[in-house]
Amino acid sequence: MVSGWTTKTTTMSLHKWRAAVLAAAFVVAGCAAVEAAAGGPRRILVDTDTDTDDLLALLYILKQNRSEFDLKAVTINANAWSDAGHAVNHLYDILYMMGRDDIPVGVGGDGGISNSGTIHPNVGGYLPLIDQGMSRIGGCRYRQAIPLEGGGRLDINTNFGIRRGFLPQGHRGYTPLHQPTAQVMIDTISAGPTTVILIGAHTNFAIFLMTHPHLKRNVEHIYIMGGGVRSKNPTGCCPKNATTSCMPEQCGDHGNLFTSYSTNPNSEFNIFGDPFAAYQVFHSGIPITLVPLDATNTIPINEEFFYEFQRHQSTYEAQYCFKSLKMARDTWFNDRFYTSYFMWDSFTAGVAISSMRNDKNGEFGNDFAELEYMNITVITSNKPYGVHDGSNPLFDGRTTPKFGLQKGGVHSGHVQTGITDSFCRIKGSNKGRCEDGYTKEVSGPESVHIRVAIKAKPNVDMNSPLDREFFKSFLEALNGLENSGSFDFKAQFPFYREILYKPDFKHKYFGKSVIVDMDMSPGDFMSLIYLLKAPIEVIDVKGILVSGNGWANVASIDIMYDILHMMGRDDIPVGRGNTTALGTPSLGCHYVSIIPQGSGGLIDSDTLYGLARSLPRSPRRYTAENSVNMVLLETLTIQNFGSHWLLKFGRLSKSSLIQMRRSLFLPMDLLQIWPISCSLTGMQFL
Template identity: 25%
Template sequence: MARAIYFDHDGALDDLLSLTLLTRYRGVSLKGVTVTPADCLIEPAVSVTRKILDLAGAQHVPVAAGTLAGPNPFPLEWRVDALRADALPVLNQRAENTARLSPLPAHLQLAEWLSTAPEPVTLLMIGPLTNLAWCLREHPEVESKIAELVFMGGAIDVAGNVDRPGHDGSAEWNVYWDPAAARRVFESEIPITLFPLDATDQVPITPEFARSFGRHYGSPLSDLAGSLLAMTFGCFETTGFSYCCWDSLTTSYLAEPDLCEFEDVRCVVLTEGVSQGRTVRADSGRLVKCAKKVDAQRFYRHCLDVLAESTGTPAFSTQ
């Protein structure tokens, strides 16, 4: 039986690559997508999400727009990437979107999906945990409906990527955007598989990786992937850090769980002070399955192999 997945992302370029990969995975049944208004402008992020589902032949998958905001906003210059991606020619071959748009905001829709799930599901969350934290606070009974949370977030034994006035730089952005939400989820009993910067920074987007999709030009999802990767160029020159496959590596775990080596780690989320949003090792902390070492070349081949064979027909199960 296919693994039931609910997917929450926040509209950045790597999030969109993750969605593209997710539509190709066999053995995965994508049940719904929620979009958190974190590293994106929400309207184009929802629009481009629906267009990718259309392109992948997954119009039946519903999309819900997030309305809950975290206290620490992403820089606006990062959030406009969804606006640019929404205008890519490969995504605008149709006059209008046909993928389903939920009438409910993302947090309410996620709560409904979880409460009515016939059996425990997997949550793939590659943005902040705000929607899930709301569900756990307002509908604690849904916790039992979650078999596993696969989460891109945190920095355990490496520096963070938050560079904001008054912060010490120890936090990762998905946790920093809403530290209290992350802490609430980490205080639950949900099994968590964590992909922190320790692992995801091992797979930077290299020119060779991005340009490899050009050898498969004419395959729509491969063209989309190459365009999204090309749009990340200039990140180091403008921000001082490399754009990495933070989210797509996390997503690949659903298809290739042995791409990474893992360590059991106990950690807590700090919610106050100059280190707010930091994930810290603590003997009394929450036990998580933490990705530590990545087979980077195998990951790059995985992405190319999955998307180069794409034809626009969904590879994942709809059952």
């Protein structure tokens, strides 16, 4: 049980904490009554990881009548499915399309948490609370469950490549050190009663609650998509006519961690992203409605809904959502998309809107979901409690637990160290035993009485092809003329043409042929521009390899395309290399974890300190449908290869060289490495 936490000025005892929770509950109820009586619009803050289903949820909320529901702020959960630099500009473009540049977007922050538990201002939420120190450097204990490439962060950061081809470019963009998440939350919630919708990990909001407990009185209600209580995962099951050799995967699990059910079959991605933070939110004393997998598993994007959506795309926002869903379907890892992709966050938005509307009218029901109350907690560590095995930084090596936690309490057990944690494995079974992030029904002092959606309601219109009531509401909202988007990219720039600029070198003498390998840091781009400015008679850049395990996330390959377009060198092919270092798992951050995620690190590289927005937009971009891990140097042939040289800026892996040789059908001895030292003042060939 939490006995309190230490902030910059306050350490709350267990007694004071319980008293504060009770007082906050009464104050919140009073505020809600005043707001309802006043008849004003519900003020909403959404904290999102900008996954595809989050975009559907956000646009559904934006389409509501603003006299009823007014979205006041969006904050970015930066330790889950998207990376902060890509997510913030994505949201700016969506809000610009919808004519809502008035909505602030909170992203990042460079504050930290001291070893003693002091929470400094503007913690950016890049790391789960349990691993957050004074810097923005850290591992990926929970986040490694999320794939890095296809179906994971690469596709989410780019929205499968659709974002750059469809959305208009907003006037706002990422600016270093501006609008940190914590400050946006403080400003929004302190301005008046606010409903908070959490559709990602809970890191940001937990930090807000821990540092500003006096502002809990302004939080009317929390709606959460996350967890699985009594849920039974319908995916990964063997068909009825399967042979005895069929091994069920996630079938019947409470959770949906498709990369980690062998160690943790109980957790769902949003809660697993930061279990300790989720515990703080659930135990805050603020009224909560939880929309877990129990409910979302009953509303898959079935074939009937998909094709009905395909027929109804009368607004830009409807088109963008459908294109996103279609690409998710077309790139799905198996042929069971219609039974395994669910309306997770958009359904939560619908439940929230319906509950707020009905509660205001005194009906206390929900049009889209069946609800019931349950006693729940969030599991943050595994039994036995009080055994220090090096997995739990809140207790291990400490005479006093961090945040004033209770010795031997529910937070003091083994904390899952990663998706392959041997502690979590059961010998002879493909299902693990860890429960980190499990939203579990319990009794006693650990339980929290909350409202839970258990099932999506069927469509009341029996003649409709849509079998869920929310499907109808969703399509009506997105296709409604009210609060519609103003334009897409083509409408914003009607004279833009996708033209590839390629120089004419017919009568030129070519110098040394080079291949550039880089990790897309700002310094790498400066060096590349320097090379491109050199006479072709001296250096002939034949191709570029980019890696995603350095100073930028791999989705920043689009910046590379834009720079080449600006330089008139659309003839230079770009190959995408590994996203993890050789000899390390494909899910993880073994070496890249030493690179800061905040200022001076990944967020600045992924945006070129905000300057990437000013580059001309190349016709080339990453697209999931055309993606191949190594599309290397298709213009090179043995006839013009001669003695090629390779400039090494970033991490050049042996596999990159081998793949290059295979792609070009060349003997390995023709590839020579010419390393160079790059600096802001120039380059030195070694």
